[in-house]
Amino acid sequence: MATIRIQTPFESWLRPDAAGLCCVPGGFHIDPARPVERAVVTHGHSDHARPGHNAVLATPETLAIMQTRLGDGAGRNRQALLYGAPLTIGDVTVTLRPAGHILGSAQIVIDYRGQRAVVTGDYKRRTDPTCAPFELVTCDLLVTEATFGLPVFRHEPDTREIARLLASLAAFPERTHQVGVYGLGKCQRLIALLRRAGYDRTIWLHGAMVQLCALYENLGVRLGDVRPVSAASTSLAGELVLSPPSALGDRWSRRLADPVTAFASGWMRVRGRARQRGVELPLIISDHVDWPEIIQTIDETAAGEIWVTHGREEAVVYQARKMGRRARALALIGREDEAE
Amino acid sequence: MKAFAELLDRLVYTPQRNAKLKLLKDYFQTTVDPDRGYALAALTDSLAVRLPVRRTIMQLMEQRFDTELFRMSRDYVGDTAETVALVWPERFDAASRPALRLGEVAEQIRMMDRARLPEQLEDWLDRLDATERWALLKLLTGALRVGVSARLAKTAVAELGGRPVNEVEEVWHGLSMPYETLFAWLEGTSPKPDSAGAPVFRPPMLAQPIEDSDWASLDLADFAIEWKWDGIRVQIAAARGEARLYSRTGDDIGMAFPDVLVHARFDAVLDGELLVVRDGAVAPFNDLQQRLNRRQVTKRMMADFPAHIRLYDALLMDGEDLRELPFAERRRRLEAWHAEKRPAMTDLSEQLHVASKLDLDALWAGARSEEIEGLMLKRLASPYLAGRPKGHWFKWKRAPLSVDCVLMYAQRGSGRRSSYYSDYTFGLWTETDGRNELVPVGKAYSGYSDAELIELDRWIRGHTTERFGPVRAVEPGLVLEVLFDDVQRSSRHKSGVAMRFPRIARIRWDKLAGDADRLERLITLIKSPL
Numbered sequence: 025m026a027t028i029r030i031q032t033p034f035e036s037w038l039r040p041d042a043a044g045l046c047c048v049p050g051g052f053h054i055d056p057a058r059p060v061e062r063a064v065v066t067h068g069h070s071d072h073a074r075p076g077h078n079a080v081l082a083t084p085e086t087l088a089i090m091q092t093r094l095g096d097g098a099g100r101n102r103q104a105l106l107y108g109a110p111l112t113i114g115d116v117t118v119t120l121r122p123a124g125h126i127l128g129s130a131q132i133v134i135d136y137r138g139q140r141a142v143v144t145g146d147y148k149r150r151t152d153p154t155c156a157p158f159e160l161v162t163c164d165l166l167v168t169e170a171t172f173g174l175p176v177f178r179h180e181p182d183t184r185e186i187a188r189l190l191a192s193l194a195a196f197p198e199r200t201h202q203v204g205v206y207g208l209g210k211c212q213r214l215i216a217l218l219r220r221a222g223y224d225r226t227i228w229l230h231g232a233m234v235q236l237c238a239l240y241e242n243l244g245v246r247l248g249d250v251r252p253v254s255a256a257s258t259s260l261a262g263e264l265v266l267s268p269p270s271a272l273g274d275r276w277s278r279r280l281a282d283p284v285t286a287f288a289s290g291w292m293r294v295r296g297r298a299r300q301r302g303v304e305l306p307l308i309i310s311d312h313v314d315w316p317e318i319i320q321t322i323d324e325t326a327a328g329e330i331w332v333t334h335g336r337e338e339a340v341v342y343q344a345r346k347m348g349r350r351a352r353a354l355a356l357i358g359r360e361d362e363a364e
Numbered sequence: 365m366k367a368f369a370e371l372l373d374r375l376v377y378t379p380q381r382n383a384k385l386k387l388l389k390d391y392f393q394t395t396v397d398p399d400r401g402y403a404l405a406a407l408t409d410s411l412a413v414r415l416p417v418r419r420t421i422m423q424l425m426e427q428r429f430d431t432e433l434f435r436m437s438r439d440y441v442g443d444t445a446e447t448v449a450l451v452w453p454e455r456f457d458a459a460s461r462p463a464l465r466l467g468e469v470a471e472q473i474r475m476m477d478r479a480r481l482p483e484q485l486e487d488w489l490d491r492l493d494a495t496e497r498w499a500l501l502k503l504l505t506g507a508l509r510v511g512v513s514a515r516l517a518k519t520a521v522a523e524l525g526g527r528p529v530n531e532v533e534e535v536w537h538g539l540s541m542p543y544e545t546l547f548a549w550l551e552g553t554s555p556k557p558d559s560a561g562a563p564v565f566r567p568p569m570l571a572q573p574i575e576d577s578d579w580a581s582l583d584l585a586d587f588a589i590e591w592k593w594d595g596i597r598v599q600i601a602a603a604r605g606e607a608r609l610y611s612r613t614g615d616d617i618g619m620a621f622p623d624v625l626v627h628a629r630f631d632a633v634l635d636g637e638l639l640v641v642r643d644g645a646v647a648p649f650n651d652l653q654q655r656l657n658r659r660q661v662t663k664r665m666m667a668d669f670p671a672h673i674r675l676y677d678a679l680l681m682d683g684e685d686l687r688e689l690p691f692a693e694r695r696r697r698l699e700a701w702h703a704e705k706r707p708a709m710t711d712l713s714e715q716l717h718v719a720s721k722l723d724l725d726a727l728w729a730g731a732r733s734e735e736i737e738g739l740m741l742k743r744l745a746s747p748y749l750a751g752r753p754k755g756h757w758f759k760w761k762r763a764p765l766s767v768d769c770v771l772m773y774a775q776r777g778s779g780r781r782s783s784y785y786s787d788y789t790f791g792l793w794t795e796t797d798g799r800n801e802l803v804p805v806g807k808a809y810s811g812y813s814d815a816e817l818i819e820l821d822r823w824i825r826g827h828t829t830e831r832f833g834p835v836r837a838v839e840p841g842l843v844l845e846v847l848f849d850d851v852q853r854s855s856r857h858k859s860g861v862a863m864r865f866p867r868i869a870r871i872r873w874d875k876l877a878g879d880a881d882r883l884e885r886l887i888t889l890i891k892s893p894l
Contacts (some may be wrong), residue, residue: 077657175429176437176450178494179459188370195390196383273782282780284383291451293494294441295376300833304377339436346430 034329035164037116037136040354045143045167045333049135050116052081052245054132054143064147067129068093068208081105083120085128085243089208092239102284107156123147124158125311126209127243141165142325144286149309149317150182153216154209154245163360166327167354170335171312172290179290179314184306186221191303192284197262200280201305204269204287209311211266212240214288215247217309218264228253228260232268244363253279273302290314319343365492367395368403368466369499375510384512388520392547401542402470406503408514410541413473417504421448424489428453429671445505449498455490464491467542525550530567531577531749533614537564537601563601564634565614566679566687567750570786571740571757578758584724586745588691589716591731592759593674594649595639596656600673602628609638620658623666624673627708630644632701633680634673636712639735641672646735650852675702676713679748686747691828694748731762737849738762764847765889767792767881770802772844774824776834777809784817785824785836788868790844791811792859794883802840803859803883811847811867820871833859842881843872851889861886 037048044056044205052062059076066072066082068089073082075097081089083105088262090098096213105111107130110119115137120130132143142163149158172179193201205211211233218227226249234252241247253265261281271277272285290310291297298306322330322344330344330351337353344351371391378384388407392400405411425434425448434451441447455460469488476484485504489497502508518536519529527550538559539546548554597612606629609618618625621638640647640655647669655661655669677860678698679687686694695715702712716739718724728739746756769790777786787809791802812820823842830837847869854862861883 174437174440175433176441176447180494192374195386244710273776275783278783285782295446296442299376302776302778302834304376304379304383306377336436336440339433342432342436 050113077213081129121159122156127155154212156277165329166325169338170332173336175315177314179310182309190361200260200283202265202283204272228265365496369496372499399466405541427894445501452841536742538562563603563608565610570752571759574758575758587741590713590740592740593637594737595637598638601633624671635677636673636675640669673710690745692744769882770840770877784821793881805859805867807861808866840877843875845870
């Protein structure tokens with residue numbers, strides 16, 4: 025007689041509730057959208073790391089980022105957990121593994137009664153000089169993000185995009201190049217990529233980026249000569265300025281020399297998106313997995329069940345089912361689709 | 365294809381003319397023949413592709429890609445060709461992909477057998493990256509639409525040799541792609557291409573707007589006076605049995621006007637106004653617009669909107685270049701020539717005679733019939749000079765009309781103006797269902813100074829009621845005096861009227877919104893209600 029192993033449905037111990045994704049036997053939420061008793065936070069972006077939790081568990085880098093951005097709101101009790109160190113909470117074991125998204129970003133690996141779930145948070149699989157590389161973890165349930173979950177999203181090699189930016193700097197030496205970047209992660213990665221490509225001039229920063237760049241430096245990420253735009257004595261013709269996307273083509277940019285507006289984001293793959301932004305030089309540089317990488321991850325984790333969160337769930341669910349997996353969309357509140 | 369694709373990709377997002385020119389020049393300088401020549405052909409819309417490309421790519425997609433995923437992708441992107449370029453399943457990685465040259469593609473499409481298209485297209489798409497696939501599909505599915513006129517592309521090429529664009533225009537229509545002789549001439553390695561009697565375009569002589577201060581130094585006895593016709597300026601060039609019709613900027617628009625060209629059996633280059641004339645009467649400009657920007661024209665179109673050229677000058681006749689002669693002599697020759705040849709669908713622009721400036725003023729003040737835009741003054745002694753030389757030809761446009769409107773919406777500009785709200789939609793008061801409300805009547809983005817733009821921008825930011833992306837709705841609180849040349853009925857606008865060339869004359873900080881004009885007043889300014 026064959027032994028029949030009865031699997032607990034994953035929903036009996038991991039499920040969405042009003043605050044977000046809840047691990048019931050562990051008594052914690054992952055990236056909750058509202059204040060909770062115990063939160064496990066994948067990374068420091070504001071739609072994942074919210075203020076006001078009682079206890080927060082995260083990597084030391086994520087805790088440092090939360091401290092910088094949220095101050096007193098960063099959680100009353102903060103517990104740092106290093107990558108790869110298992111922590112037992114009641115009946116579950118939690119391990120953090122690098123997600124490759126930004127500095128400190130982690131996948132949450134949860135083992136419970138012989139079942140393993142991996143919650144990726146935001147992740148990417150390409151090399152990023154500013155953070156630890158993504159580690160693949162095989163599992164039974166994969167909860168994956170799907171920000172770029174459509175076949176149209178295939179990110180170009182970042183070396184190609186950096187080369188385009190440098191070519192434009194050479195072609196328009198009388199103009200400032202103003203690149204819109206998300207202040208945490210994308211900004212520092214872009215600087216690191218430019219340094220790798222041999223760009224050793226000063227890189228000028230919008231005021232909103234200064235503090236986070238200093239934090240990265242403190243955490244050991246070398247960014248070279250970066251300075252606030254407010255310290256410049258000219259209109260920065262021929263120079264490179266990084267600013268939040270919201271400052272592109274707005275009043276702040278009037279101080280710059282006839283700026284070429286660039287925007288570094290995975291969304292730039294689609295022309296309508298770039299046009300909407302009024303961008304002159306769209307750079308396809310993303311901190312998320314693209315479509316082929318989502319499929320690759322579903323395949324390599326060997327998970328039988330796939331839950332898809334924030335992004336274009338429909339196409340990923342369809343694709344996962346085509347690959348013979350059980351799959352469902354997980355509608356979580358409070359995620360910013362456009363946050364990159 | 366790589367450099368060409370990168371060029372198109374940059375151009376499509378670049379709003380400033382000078383930046384476009386720089387990108388084009390860099391491309392032509394660093395790209396070899398024949399690739400750059402085919403790029404020039406594509407940019408000047410000279411590379412006509414008549415292959416069923418759209419149908420073929422859909423068939424290929426069905427074979428190579430999941431239909432459901434394609435549908436979802438297409439819904440997201442909104443454009444089929446772009447979606448195909450993005451999702452095309454790649455067979456090679458970047459390092460092992462066999463290269464494809466623009467020249468190879470261009471030469472193939474000129475002589476390809478339709479039956480080979482699917483196989484050829486699949487091979488090309490496999491050899492390109494996403495940006496190149498997008499560029500290829502743009503090239504194959506018609507006009508590039510990257511915001512570059514043929515004139516701008518030619519200007520960039522002319523600048524390679526430090527020459528004015530008019531010199532390129534003069535030889536252009538005697539050349540054929542991939543324009544190796546043109547590039548060689550501009551780079552100084554061979555002589556100027558010889559158009560050898562072909563009906564090529566000659567840069568036209570343009571008029572300057574007359575200013576109040578000009579009158580003092582003008583003697584009316586030195587000038588010929590004509591109506592300024594409300595059509596489009598054209599040049600008809602015919603030689604050795606071949607005839608062409610050019611726009612003012614040198615675009616060959618002949619394919620839309622075979623009814624005119626069929627009668628051009630002469631050897632001359634003539635200057636005139638293209639109009640629609642029915643039973644001897646000039647039709648409204650709107651009728652002419654039905655015939656413009658077409659690659660082909662039906663018999664029906666030609667019957668409903670018969671084209672006509674009203675001639676006013678002659679540049680060449682029977683092999684003789686008349687451009688050095690004074691206007692009076694050219695006109696005399698044109699009259700004699702026309703009396704003898706009488707080509708159908710043409711006539712001569714009437715010469716007007718006035719005894720005094722007062723007579724002229726009266727003539728100008730009365731110039732408000734449908735087909736007349738104002739008056740032209742041409743110096744009798746002037747040779748035919750390319751460009752807009754000062755003091756020779758003057759245009760005196762009829763007085764613009766004006767209404768006081770209320771600013772309703774403001775949109776951010778592009779390029780240098782991208783941080784300013786510089787495009788304005790304005791409205792007039794009208795009563796709808798018993799309520800007094802504003803209805804939009806037009807849009808303008810010129811007529812104000814830089815200092816005024818800053819003030820307007822500040823006012824708009826302080827009086828915003830709603831935001832929609834780059835557009836802000838504002839409180840009805842700012843009155844703009846708007847000038848326009850003409851107003852017509854229009855079923856496409858909620859107000860039922862459309863203004864021609866609206867521009868801001870003054871910002872009426874002194875006026876209250878309630879004192880602005882009513883829609884009814886604008887409607888009374890329509891000349892011939894249809």
